[in-house]
Structure formats: structure tokens, C-alpha cells
Amino acid sequence: MTTKDPYRGRRIVAAFLLMMGFVLVLFRLFSLQVLQAEELTARADRQHRKTVTVEGGRGGIYDRQGNPLAINMDVPSVFGVPASLENPSGVARDLARVLHIRADEIEKKLKQERSFVWIARKVDPEQGRSLERLSLDGIGTVLEGRRFYPKGPLLAHVLGFAGMDGQGLEGIERRYESYLRGEKQLVVLQRDALGRTVFPKGLNEQAPAAGHTIMLTIDEVIQYITEKELDEAVAASKAKGGIAIVMEPRTGAILALAISPKFDPNIVKGISADRWRNRALTDAYEPGSTMKVFIAAAALEEKVMEPGTMVYAENGRMTVANTVIHDHEKSGWITFAQVIQKSSNIGAAKTAMALGEERAYRYLRAFGFGERTEIDLPGEAAGLVKEPRDWGRRSLASIAIGQEIGVTALQLVTAASAVANGGWLMKPYVVSDIRSSQGQVVAQFGPQVRRRPISAETARTLTGIMEGVVTNGTGSRAAVSGFRVAGKTGTAQKIDPQTGAYSSTLFVGSFTGFVPAEDPRLAIVVIVDEPHAEAWGGVVAAPVFRKIAEQALPYLGVSSRAPVRLAMASY
Amino acid sequence: MKAVAVIVGVALLLLYVWERNEIVRAGYHIERLKEKKVVLQRERDGLRVKVSALTAPERIARAASEKLEMMPPRPGQVVLVRARPDIPVQAEDKDKDKDRPAGAELRLAKYDAVGKMP
Incomplete structure (x- = not known):
């Protein structure tokens, strides 16, 4: 006999409900894991x-x-989240104390209807730490690389x-x-x-x-010496500015390149582009008498002149194309070497005339004037050398004395290096190699010959004449005790922007040379722009050359060949 | 047999859970070390900037002249010498050279003046 279960119906209902619950869970699981799997995975x-x-x-x-x-x-940059700020004025005051920015400026930023605003970027690490200590809500810092x-x-x-x-x-x-x-x-x-x-x-x-x-290729110490001496000369002569370049004549490597006045690249805000422009390669100027060296090089190479060739200097006054060319020293007959050493304008003009337009132009271009040196720096100018067909009747004489021609300081030192190294025009460069972050060399740059404007013999003869500039001529203040120096002074009149004619008060004094003359290690150009009082290149620029060479030569371990007297110690 | 299989299964499951836990723990540890590395790198970079600024030639020259009262050598004050290994070292006369600083004569004998600094 079986007894009837009075709860059977309830159990069935409970089991059914449970089953339904499980089915629902399974269905939801199926829906989440299978039907919506792709979308939900992406969301997660x-x-x-x-x-x-x-x-x-x-x-x-x-x-x-x-x-x-x-x-x-890496330094901290400070940002704000305006939406999460309850008291922007108070926060701005706290930030102003730490960041040294005006509170009203910060407050203005914090009241903007934006989700993110920069308050100050790349601040001092100490300021970042102070802000962290303040722990202001709605203000945060992120690290950014600062140069x-x-x-x-x-x-x-x-x-x-x-x-x-x-x-x-x-x-x-x-x-x-x-x-x-x-x-x-x-x-x-x-x-x-x-x-x-x-x-x-x-x-x-x-x-x-x-x-x-x-x-x-720059040497920090030679750069410091060059900048120091240039700055001192610019300040002493109350000049507008100055340029000095030190080059290795055999390689074309730049050891120093200084521009005065200087600027601090850490603080460029508010400094005009004129101040940071690398004028040594962006600005061309009329070089004046330093150009005589290259006309002389052409005349020697073409055998138009020899050091002993006599030139009549017209007692300091010569008319060319209805204009007068003067010499600062009245001379009669002088040798070709003396033309360069005394910096005779008349002698240089006659040399150029003897050479002729085509040859003079060809040699100027061969020395790299009128074209970029292709140095690895941006903004280089080509300078200006007009073609002979555009020359006037006086142009040849003018170019011989460094007028009607625009050259950069870099072109000048590169051309002087060609005389120094036996006639090879090198490509100047400032980067010697590029290395990966692991230290592997990925690119290397070395000396590159562009062309050979003059022979070794001409270079040697010209060097001898240029030595005379320093021993007996206008560049005596470039003489370095114990070393043979070859160089050339230049004093160029500037164009007066008011009149458009050559100014009688605005000058550019320069000196270009190399040392030791017998085995040049340094080619240096010094340009002083608009010096007051004395403007002669031999007075304002030649001493800078001497001071740079006097300090840079011992630093490079170059010793003089002068006789040495040793006082032997006795005991 | 079934019991063994269940035990092994549970053990494998626990091992998997333990492994996942260790991976996460190691992840946090790596992240902490990374943060520490960044802090140390910042400190190193800061020191590097400081050293470079302190070794600037201008600062050294100023310190040498102002603090140490040094000045650049005058012309003729610096003499370059070249070693002459071919010249034998002179015999030392102890009686004559008793006040001489050690090695002074040795240097004079072995070096030749080759040039004078400007």
C-alpha cells in the first residue's frame, strides 16, 4: 500500500521553478558568452x-x-582639470606661489570650460616636487623631456x-x-x-x-677661447657685433664658430630671430682687402705676377672709370709682395686688370665665392659674385679690393684654408659622426675635397707674401710669439642704409690668416662689425686672431720652433 | 581511481590559479621597479646636467682667476719637453745632490726642450 505524498505537487512546482531559473541563467550565459561575446570582449x-x-x-x-x-x-609639466575644481581662485593662488606665474593668469585658464588645460610646461623639477606636496585636487603633473x-x-x-x-x-x-x-x-x-x-x-x-x-668637430675649449676673445674685442671697440671661425685647414673641420652678441638657448622666449641667426653663414658682406689674397693667388697661379714684380702705385691715387681709387699710404714703385703687405688698393686693382675679367671671375668661383660651402648647418647663403657680363667698368678694380662682392665669413675661412693646405678647397663640416643610443656609429663624416683652385707652389709663394703682412705689413698685431703667422687684414666700408652709398663712418674690420705658416694647424677669420673709433682690421681684428692662436696652439700641443734657453738647475 | 583523477584535477586547477596570481604579483613588482628606474634616471639626468654646467670652461676659468688667483702663463713661461729614451740616466752623486728633490736630475737628463709656448 502506498501513501500519497501530500507535497508532491509543491515539489514539482519548486523543481520546475528551479529548472526555469537554471534555464534563464543558462540562456543569459549563452547570450553573454556566445551571442554578445564579440562586443563584450571588445568593451572589456x-x-x-x-x-x-x-x-x-x-x-x-x-x-x-x-x-x-x-x-x-624629464621634467614635470603642470595641467589642470577645470571641471573638477571647486575653488579655482584658491587653487590659482597656491599654484602662483609655487610656479611664479601671476595668479590671475592661472585662474583664467582654470575657469575655461575645458576638460584639460596646460598651466605650465616643463617646469623646474623642484617646483614639481612642491606641487606634489601641496596635492591639489584637479591639478596634476606629467613628465616631459626638456632640452x-x-x-x-x-x-x-x-x-x-x-x-x-x-x-x-x-x-x-x-x-x-x-x-x-x-x-x-x-x-x-x-x-x-x-x-x-x-x-x-x-x-x-x-x-x-x-x-x-x-x-x-667643435672643441669646447677652443670655442670658449674664441667666444671670450671676440666678445672682449667687440665690447672694447663698442662694435655692433662680431664673428670668429677657427678651422682645421687640412680637413675643413670647424673647431670653433663664435658670434657676438650671444644668446642663451635655454631662454629663447622673447629673443628676436636676428639675435640667434648664425651670421657666419647666413650673412654676406663686402670683405674689403682680404679679397686681395685671392686675386693675388690667381695672378701667381696664372704667372701674371711674381712676388718681385714691380707695380707702380700711382702715389696713392688712381682714376678708374671716372672714379678715384685711393691708397691709405702713398707709394711709388712697389713689389707685388708689397702690394699685399701694404694692402695697396691701386696695386690690387692693377693686378686684377692684368689678370682680366674672365680669369679673375674663374678664380673667385674656384675659391668657393658665390656658392654655398655646403656645410652641414641650415640657412647658408651663397654670397654674391656677379658674372662678368653684369660687371661695370670699375667692377674688376672694385672686386680686387673687396667691393661689389658679397662673401660669408665661412667662405672666407674656407678659402684661406685652401691657401694654407697647399691649394685644396675643403668642404667645411661641424658633425664628425652620428651614433645610435647604444653607441654604434651610424654615420661618419670626414674631410672632403671640393676642388683645387691653386697649386701647392702658388700656395707656398702666397703664404710667404702673407707672412710679410704680419712681419712687415698691416697685420703686425696678429703676430704670435714663436710662430710664423700668415694673414691679411681687411677694412671695408659699409653701405649707408640712408644714402645707399659707402659710409664714411660704418666699417667692417677683419683679419683672415693661418698659423703656423709652415705647417698650418689653425685657419682663423675674425670680423668686427661697425667698431667705433679705430676701425682698421689690423687694429680691431688682428689682436683677436693673435689671442685665439696664443691660447689654442698650446692647448692643441703645437709647440713653437723658436730657440729655447733652459736655465739648468744646480744643486 | 575516480578519486585520484578528481584530486589531480583540483591540484592542476589550484596550480593554474596560483600561477595566475604569481604573474599578477610579478607584474605589479615590475611596474614598481620601472617607476623606481624612472626616478633614478631622472636623478642621473639631473646630475648630468649639473656636472656639465659645473665643468663649463667659463665657470672653471672664472673660478681659477677669482677664487684661486690663477692667471694664464705669460709668453715664455711654458716650455715643452720631449722624452729622450736614448740618453742613459746619469749616475746619481748622492753627496752632491743630497738636497735635490728625488728624480729631478733624472728628468733633466732624459728630456729635451723642443719648443716654447707663446
């Missing part, structure tokens, strides 16, 4: 993963001895500078931007519920490579 990924762009640091710039001239450092030029104004015109977003804007920074900039890479990070990074996607992910390192 978006929430767990964060993709950020990471950029490797900008590469450094170093001198030939490995001394850093431009380096990168530092630890030597301040040293070599500023060559280095250039990088902008706020780390892009090169001038000089080496601009020219080698593609090498200096670090690699950009997208990195996927996994985050936990609190937003912390749990693990990068894949352990083998490499950090983006830093930018390449640029090694310069």
Missing part, C-alpha cells in the same frame, strides 16, 4: 587596456672631446635650440632633427580595477629607442 579590452604613445628621449649633442653641449632631462644646454650661451648659434614639443628649430637641432628625435611607439598597458598598470602586453616589449647622438 577597452576598459582593461590603455594604449599610450611613448617617445624615446632626444639624442644628445657632444663636442669632439665628448663634453655634453645639449642633453635631455638643456648646460654650457649656456656657448656655441648657441651652431647648436640652435629645440621648441617646447622637442622639435629642432635652429642650428644642429634643426639640421639633424630626423636623427636626434627619439622613436615613437604605441604601448598597450593592462590595468586593474584601480587603474594601476598590471603588466605590459608581452614581456618582450622594448622601450622606444632614444634619438641618435651627434658628435661635433
